[in-house]
Amino acid sequence: MNTPLPIRATREDDIANLRQSLQLPQFNYVDFSAHREREEALQRWPLLRELDRIEAAGRAAAAERVGA
Amino acid sequence: MSSLALHGVRGGAGTSSLLAGLGYALHQLGQRVLLVDLCPENLLRLHFNLDLALEAGWARADLDQRPWHEAAYRVLPNLHLLPYGRVSPGEYRSLEQRLAQAPERWAQRRQNLEERFDWVLFDLPQRLPGHVRPFLGHDGCRLQLRTVNVDPACYALLALRGDEPPHGERLLVNRYDPAHPLERDLMQVWLDRYEDRLVPQAVHEDTAMREAMAHQMPVGHHAPHSLAAKELASVATWCLAQVARRGRGAEVQA
Numbered sequence: 361m362n363t364p365l366p367i368r369a370t371r372e373d374d375i376a377n378l379r380q381s382l383q384l385p386q387f388n389y390v391d392f393s394a395h396r397e398r399e400e401a402l403q404r405w406p407l408l409r410e411l412d413r414i415e416a417a418g419r420a421a422a423a424e425r426v427g428a
Numbered sequence: 429m430s431s432l433a434l435h436g437v438r439g440g441a442g443t444s445s446l447l448a449g450l451g452y453a454l455h456q457l458g459q460r461v462l463l464v465d466l467c468p469e470n471l472l473r474l475h476f477n478l479d480l481a482l483e484a485g486w487a488r489a490d491l492d493q494r495p496w497h498e499a500a501y502r503v504l505p506n507l508h509l510l511p512y513g514r515v516s517p518g519e520y521r522s523l524e525q526r527l528a529q530a531p532e533r534w535a536q537r538r539q540n541l542e543e544r545f546d547w548v549l550f551d552l553p554q555r556l557p558g559h560v561r562p563f564l565g566h567d568g569c570r571l572q573l574r575t576v577n578v579d580p581a582c583y584a585l586l587a588l589r590g591d592e593p594p595h596g597e598r599l600l601v602n603r604y605d606p607a608h609p610l611e612r613d614l615m616q617v618w619l620d621r622y623e624d625r626l627v628p629q630a631v632h633e634d635t636a637m638r639e640a641m642a643h644q645m646p647v648g649h650h651a652p653h654s655l656a657a658k659e660l661a662s663v664a665t666w667c668l669a670q671v672a673r674r675g676r677g678a679e680v681q682a
Contacts, residue, residue: 398620401613407580408617411587415621422592 430671431542431569434600435552435560437585441575442602445637445647447551448475449656451507452646453664459546460506466560467553468520470512476503477644478511485513487523496537508545520556528558535562538569547667565594570674571667573600573627578611578618586622593625600663601630603637629662 402409434450436443444467451463465472470485478501486496500510515523527533541548550569552560563569576582576599586599599622606612618626636654640647648657 394616394620397616401616404613405580405610408583408614411580411583412617412621415587418587418592 429542429546430571430667431538431548431550431563432571432573432667433550433552433563433569434573434575435564436554436575437582437599439554441577441582442637443575444472444551445475445641446575446600446602446631446660447549448472448646449637449640449648449660450663450667451547451549452648453657453660454547454549454667455504455507456648456661457664457668459668460544462500462508462510462541462545462548464510464541464548464550465512466550466556466563468512468515468517468556469553470514472551473501473509473511474644475641475646476501476509478509482511483514485511485515487515487520488513490526491515491519491523524556524558526558528561531558531562533562535567538562564597571670572597574598575600575602577602578604578614580610580614583614583618597625598627599625600627603633604630605633627663627666629659629666631656631659631663 402412432450434443434447444465447463451461455461463472465485468487473482473485474480484499486499489496489499497510499513500508503509538548538550550563552563564572572594574597576586578601586593599618601615601618604611604615606615615630632655634647634654634656636651637647637656640650643650647654648660651657
């Protein structure tokens with residue numbers, strides 16, 4: 361019943377190691393599959409969608425304050 | 429040497445049981461550990477087989493103007509517990525006022541305790557800012573963790589708090605049950621939204637946690653092979669790594 365929680369940090373460590381071993385320049389990793397799953401999850405639960413929208417707005421405002 | 433504050437995003441998130449299990453896991457890793465109960469409910473002691481009739485604790489001692497540190501119990505060699513003590517609602521409200529007026533009292537005590545133990549773990553209460561303030565924020569504990577359950581109420585409390593989370597605050601997921609579609613979906617959202625704040629080991633729903641309390645033990649002692657005990661051992665290792673990493677960072681800066 362209980363499956364281990366996917367640990368994203370581990371995956372990112374792998375990507376960081378790969379980048380280092382191949383001497384690749386810095387790049388932003390975008391996990392499209394996780395992004396799609398998140399969007400589908402938000403469609404299923406209206407309150408989560410609303411809370412996520414509030415979180416996103418709060419983060420954008422905080423980023424603006426830092427940039428200002 | 430290090431201190432950790434565990435604070436539920438809401439009441440009933442399983443914070444005291446987690447703290448008992450985490451303290452035991454750190455002790456199993458060879459650390460000298462003290463657990464301090466800051467909650468007037470005085471429940472942390474139930475995990476350590478203390479006589480239920482015992483009234484002693486630091487708050488009881490403070491109110492009776494006796495030395496607070498004499499209320500600590502040795503559970504095992506190098507594993508100690510400081511209960512809150514039996515206190516009436518009127519008494520803890522009066523203590524709350526006194527603590528709010530003198531936040532330096534517990535800040536000083538914390539410093540003294542950190543010199544005697546490898547880890548001092550604090551179980552923080554809800555809605556008592558005077559009890560909580562000395563352990564959070566910039567001058568607070570080295571590690572500051574919020575206990576969250578993967579449910580909409582916890583997400584609402586996190587998203588609607590109206591201010592930015594304190595720097596360095598991490599979220600420790602408790603009772604995660606991926607068999608429930610809602611929890612699975614919400615975890616997917618949190619892995620994205622709170623990627624940099626989640627402790628990378630969640631503690632899954634496990635009846636061994638409740639059974640451990642019913643046996644008056646921390647989960648690692650009652651059911652060392654349970655999922656929760658193994659996950660708490662991972663969280664304990666993560667705590668050690670965090671402190672080691674920060675220590676190295678400080679050395680580099682120095």
